[in-house]
Amino acid sequence: MTMTPGLRKFALTAHVTSSVGWLGAVSGFLALAIAGLTSQDAQMVRAAYLAMELTAWFVIVPLSLASPITGLVMSLSTTWGLFRHYWVLIKLLITVFATILLLVHMQPIGHLARVVAETTLSKGELGGLRIQLVADAGAAVLVLLVATTLSVYKPRGMTPYGWRKHHEEREESQP
Amino acid sequence: LSIAVLSGKLLSMMQSDESTPRWVWGFGIVALILVLGFVVLHLTGHGLGGHFS
Numbered sequence: 752m753t754m755t756p757g758l759r760k761f762a763l764t765a766h767v768t769s770s771v772g773w774l775g776a777v778s779g780f781l782a783l784a785i786a787g788l789t790s791q792d793a794q795m796v797r798a799a800y801l802a803m804e805l806t807a808w809f810v811i812v813p814l815s816l817a818s819p820i821t822g823l824v825m826s827l828s829t830t831w832g833l834f835r836h837y838w839v840l841i842k843l844l845i846t847v848f849a850t851i852l853l854l855v856h857m858q859p860i861g862h863l864a865r866v867v868a869e870t871t872l873s874k875g876e877l878g879g880l881r882i883q884l885v886a887d888a889g890a891a892v893l894v895l896l897v898a899t900t901l902s903v904y905k906p907r908g909m910t911p912y913g914w915r916k917h918h919e920e921r922e923e924s925q926p
Numbered sequence: 927l928s929i930a931v932l933s934g935k936l937l938s939m940m941q942s943d944e945s946t947p948r949w950v951w952g953f954g955i956v957a958l959i960l961v962l963g964f965v966v967l968h969l970t971g972h973g974l975g976g977h978f979s
Contacts, residue, residue, distance in 0.1 A: 837946075837947065837950045841950070841953060906947065906949050907947065908946065908947035908949070908950055909944070911944075914944050
């Protein structure tokens with residue numbers, strides 16, 4: 752699959768924007784999760800968990816879907832390929848894994864938002880769930896930082912499939 | 927002799943351009959430990975499933 756330079760730049764812009772935006776949104780989510788866990792102010796706790804649900808549904812989930820889709824388009828339309836280089840393959844696995852985990856964890860986020868919308872959370876109430884959200888958001892920030900680092904450094908190393916394709920292409924170009 | 931030949935072949939494979947880079951092995955090992963830890967936490971009831979009640 753080949754793209755015109757203009758289209759390729761547009762796809763790259765979409766991929767970088769969605770990927771870095773995802774990292775930024777999850778960082779904001781982490782700040783809200785920490786505020787919800789540690790604040791003594793009931794209004795702050797309520798606001799934090801309500802904002803977390805909104806952020807998750809309307810910012811994080813769309814970006815977490817846009818990032819791998821635009822990444823797939825970029826990899827298949829450039830010489831990098833999807834399975835040729837370890838850094839691309841690992842980034843794909845990280846992104847898919849993080850998206851699945853996020854979608855699985857949307858249910859408890861919604862549960863917490865419903866609870867704070869109806870009642871005032873007492874100190875320590877749903878403590879395990881609130882700590883888990885902080886831990887998950889922290890882990891997500893780390894994972895997305897790893898993905899960003901891989902994109903920038905592009906560490907060397909081709910997969911066995913990548914080497915096979917490389918040899919095939921070299922043989923074809925040297926009849 | 928066969929062990930020496932095999933280890934020599936293994937060494938040359940590891941040092942060749944087509945071998946899996948060390949950073950991939952390190953990354954894979956760390957990822958495996960983290961995923962196993964995550965699965966164990968969830969299976970032992972320390973994950974999200976145990977906090978709804």
